[in-house]
Amino acid sequence: MSQLKEESSAKCWGGYQKVFSHYSEELKCKMNFGVYLPEFLFKSGNTEKASALYYLSGLTCSEQNFIIKSGFQRYASENKLVVINPDTSPRGCNVEGEDVDWDFGTGAGFYVDATTEKYRTNYRMYSYVSKELIKLVEQHFDKYIKKDVRAISGHSMGGHGALVISMRNPGLFKAVGAFSPIANPINCQWGEKCFTGYLGTDKSTWAQYDATELVAKYKGPSLNIRIDYGSADPYLKDQLKVENFVNAAKKANVPVISNSYDGYDHGYFFVGTVIPEHFAHISKVLNA
Amino acid sequence: MSQLKEESSAKCWGGYQKVFSHYSEELKCKMNFGVYLPEFLFKSGNTEKASALYYLSGLTCSEQNFIIKSGFQRYASENKLVVINPDTSPRGCNVEGEDVDWDFGTGAGFYVDATTEKYRTNYRMYSYVSKELIKLVEQHFDKYIKKDVRAISGHSMGGHGALVISMRNPGLFKAVGAFSPIANPINCQWGEKCFTGYLGTDKSTWAQYDATELVAKYKGPSLNIRIDYGSADPYLKDQLKVENFVNAAKKANVPVISNSYDGYDHGYFFVGTVIPEHFAHISKVLNA
Numbered sequence: 001m002s003q004l005k006e007e008s009s010a011k012c013w014g015g016y017q018k019v020f021s022h023y024s025e026e027l028k029c030k031m032n033f034g035v036y037l038p039e040f041l042f043k044s045g046n047t048e049k050a051s052a053l054y055y056l057s058g059l060t061c062s063e064q065n066f067i068i069k070s071g072f073q074r075y076a077s078e079n080k081l082v083v084i085n086p087d088t089s090p091r092g093c094n095v096e097g098e099d100v101d102w103d104f105g106t107g108a109g110f111y112v113d114a115t116t117e118k119y120r121t122n123y124r125m126y127s128y129v130s131k132e133l134i135k136l137v138e139q140h141f142d143k144y145i146k147k148d149v150r151a152i153s154g155h156s157m158g159g160h161g162a163l164v165i166s167m168r169n170p171g172l173f174k175a176v177g178a179f180s181p182i183a184n185p186i187n188c189q190w191g192e193k194c195f196t197g198y199l200g201t202d203k204s205t206w207a208q209y210d211a212t213e214l215v216a217k218y219k220g221p222s223l224n225i226r227i228d229y230g231s232a233d234p235y236l237k238d239q240l241k242v243e244n245f246v247n248a249a250k251k252a253n254v255p256v257i258s259n260s261y262d263g264y265d266h267g268y269f270f271v272g273t274v275i276p277e278h279f280a281h282i283s284k285v286l287n288a
Numbered sequence: 289m290s291q292l293k294e295e296s297s298a299k300c301w302g303g304y305q306k307v308f309s310h311y312s313e314e315l316k317c318k319m320n321f322g323v324y325l326p327e328f329l330f331k332s333g334n335t336e337k338a339s340a341l342y343y344l345s346g347l348t349c350s351e352q353n354f355i356i357k358s359g360f361q362r363y364a365s366e367n368k369l370v371v372i373n374p375d376t377s378p379r380g381c382n383v384e385g386e387d388v389d390w391d392f393g394t395g396a397g398f399y400v401d402a403t404t405e406k407y408r409t410n411y412r413m414y415s416y417v418s419k420e421l422i423k424l425v426e427q428h429f430d431k432y433i434k435k436d437v438r439a440i441s442g443h444s445m446g447g448h449g450a451l452v453i454s455m456r457n458p459g460l461f462k463a464v465g466a467f468s469p470i471a472n473p474i475n476c477q478w479g480e481k482c483f484t485g486y487l488g489t490d491k492s493t494w495a496q497y498d499a500t501e502l503v504a505k506y507k508g509p510s511l512n513i514r515i516d517y518g519s520a521d522p523y524l525k526d527q528l529k530v531e532n533f534v535n536a537a538k539k540a541n542v543p544v545i546s547n548s549y550d551g552y553d554h555g556y557f558f559v560g561t562v563i564p565e566h567f568a569h570i571s572k573v574l575n576a
Contacts (some may be wrong), residue, residue, distance in 0.1 A: 011520070012557035071359030071560060232299070269300035272359060 004140055007032060013077045014039030017067060022136065026128040027090040028121060033133065034063045034085040038077040041144050048080075049146045051286045052137065053279075054173075055085040056129065056158030059190070060107045063087045066155070069268040075276050079283035082145050084137050086129060088157065093122040103190055104197050110185075111161030112209045114198035123198055126209070130165045130172070151282045153177030155271055156240075160185055163211035163225070163245070170220025175285035177278055179271050180229040180236075183245035184212040190239050212241070215249045215256075224285045225249070226257040228274045230264030257281075292428055295320065301365045302327030305355060310424065314416040315378040316409060321421065322351045322373040326365040329432050336368075338432055339574045340425065341439045341567075342461075343373040344417065344446030347478070348395045351375045354443070357556040363564050367571035370433050372425050374417060376445065381410040391478055392485050398473075399449030400497045402486035411486055414497070418453045418460070439570045441465030443559055444528075448473055451499035451513070451533070458508025463573035465566055467559050468517040468524075471533035472500040478527050500529070503537045503544075512573045513537070514545040516562045518552030545569075 007019040015038040024031045040046055053076070057066050066072065066085050076083045089098075089109035095118055098105030109125035138145060152173045154162040159181025166176040185191020186206045195206045207213040229242055236242065242258065249256040264270040295307040303326040312319045328334055341364070345354050354360065354373050364371045377386075377397035383406055386393030397413035426433060440461045442450040447469025454464040473479020474494045483494045495501040517530055524530065530546065537544040552558040 010553055010555060010557045011518075011551045011561075013561050017557055068357050068556070071362075073557070073560075074359075230299075263299045265298055267298060268356070269298045269305055269361070272361075273299075273301050 002136055004136070012036070013073045015041065015073065015077050017073055019063060019067070024090070024128055024132060026124045026132045027093075029090045029093050031091065031128075032063045032087055034067045034083070035137070035141065036073055036076050036083040037144060038080055038082065040077075040080055050080050050082040050144055051149045051151065051283070052145045053081045053083045053151045053153060053282060054129065054134070055083055056111065056152070056154030056161040057085065057088050058154070058156030058158050059088070059103055061088050062107070065268070069272070070275060071272045072275050072279070075279040079279045081151075081279060081283060082141065084133070086133055089125065090122040095119060095122060104193055108157065108194060110157060110191075110194040110198060110209075111164060112195070112198050115205070116198060116200050119198050125161070126165065129161065130169055149174060149286055151175040151177065151286055153179070153278065153282065154181070155179040156235075156266065157182055157190070159183070159227070160191075160211060164209050164214060166223055167211065167214040167218050168208070170218075173223070175224045175282045176226070177282055178225070178227045179274065179278070180233055180240055180266055181211065181227060181242065181245075182240055183227075184210060184241040186210045186213065187244065188239045188241060212245045212248045215245060215254050216252050218252060218254050223254065225254070226259075226278065226281050228259045228261065228278055230266065230270045231260045231262050232264055233266040233270075235266050290424055292424070300324070301361045303329065303361065303365050305361055307351060307355070312378070312416055312420060314412045314420045315381075317378045317381050319379065319416075320351045320375055322355045322371070323425070323429065324361055324364050324371040325432060326368055326370065328365075328368055337434045338368050338370045339437045339439065339571070340433045341369045341371045341441060341570060342417065342422070343371055344399065344440070344442030344449040345373065345376050346442070346444030346446050347376070347391055349376050350395070353556070357560070358563060359560045360563050360567070363567040367567045369439075369567060369571060370429065372421070374421055377413065378410040383407060383410060392481055396445065396482060398445060398479075398482040398486060398497070399452060400483070400486050403493070404486060404488050407486050413449070414453065417449065418457055437462060437574055439463040439465070439574055441467070441566065441570065442469070443467040444523075444554065445470055445478070447471070447515070448499060452497050452502060454511055455499065455502040455506050455508075456496070458506075461511070463512045463570045464514070465570055466513070466515045467562065467566070468521055468528055468554055469499065469515060469530065469533075470528055471515075472498060472529040474498045474501065475532065476527045476529060500533045500536045503533060503542050504540050506540060506542050511542065513542070514547075514566065514569050516547045516549065516566055518554065518558045519548045519550050520552060521554045521558075523554050
């Protein structure tokens, strides 16, 4: 079993916000991830376990942004969720060019397994999240986490990651959420840039990481997808394209709850405002 | 009337989190401060105004930390408070030595009016907060804010600021809060360092900025002081010395509510956890 090192721990809303580091076999580097353990786990005499919610962050974020900026801990505690949130790319691998742009490379792993020569050794965030991290968490936190009751959610690039990882692994997650997701990346500049860099110019290889393409062909157990976004999000039309995903899901008879919040933009003030409803919904699905 | 420039605005918990900048006459530099306007102000047909809560941050903070990290906006909205939070020192004045240490100079104005030669021109955070900022806010946000119904609170160095400013200006604030305040700065290393630098080595001039000294002699209308701190705060014993303040207040018959929260430390996870109770208390006092 891979070693975990506790980097920090602080009491928050009755539970504990912790950060762990470990060496990732998939990414070939040291990685951090956050774990929030809700209050009820520490009540004397408690024997109940929590469900696990994996949360994926957006472009430029480390594991810290969601931990510090969203205020999610109250709602994780209230809804009895252990929340695990990884970093968004490998770190410190010294891949030439990875630190040039804010929207590619470091902080922008895009939750794919790269195939291009420069990136394929380290940029394997798809396998890191969907295999290595889940296995690691379920081994180390077995005491706290129910087996096989998982949810996944994320913001922006992380919303894309949550949708793609859940649809490519039917049954792995019982509930799927996305805040302001990049929902059709093969048709937006952020996606095109990252897919070209990580997957190459042959666009036929891109569809496997495009939520709108994947939902059109989805066969599997219910995903219970909920998407929340702000009506004043400046990226909604040109980058997120939530409408494309919602239309494709409708055509494929995949139920999707999609909520537009009037006047909200793309940032953490929006995410923080909607988390109470979003987490309550996920918890309800997990416990149904 | 001094000019305000809106630097940012985002919808959050139904209201708006804004940041403004202006040129400060007291500090002789450009300053930023946050203003959160709660949801009810924007309800159609609303004619009610909000009470104002001034919030002072701790060492190293700009106006951004509290805005981003505490999640206070929900509780400001629920309790109908406009929250104004300034920066913690002048910025960009190029005072020699101000950027050498994290706990003195930039980000560490300590809410005093400096008298030492190097600092007395710019480091006037006491007058900035207690006079210039309040006047500016009440002029510009007259539409939203009740006249003469103010509260003040703050964290660590900002808790010190809230206690000192309220006691030196009886009647200016109807409610006073402090999270983990530096409560007896003349007797701790953080205070001694800043007071020496800003006020000089004559310790007889320091007592006017020491909450424990001030409360012992306080005569004036009720302050309604509430202090919240974590039992696992690593600074509690050597730097904060809340006990000294509580004992002095008791001796002087100044009522103080003082709450210790089991297992919490000094950071924003503690502040964010306690804000709901803290803000509800302040709101109750303001509306009593």
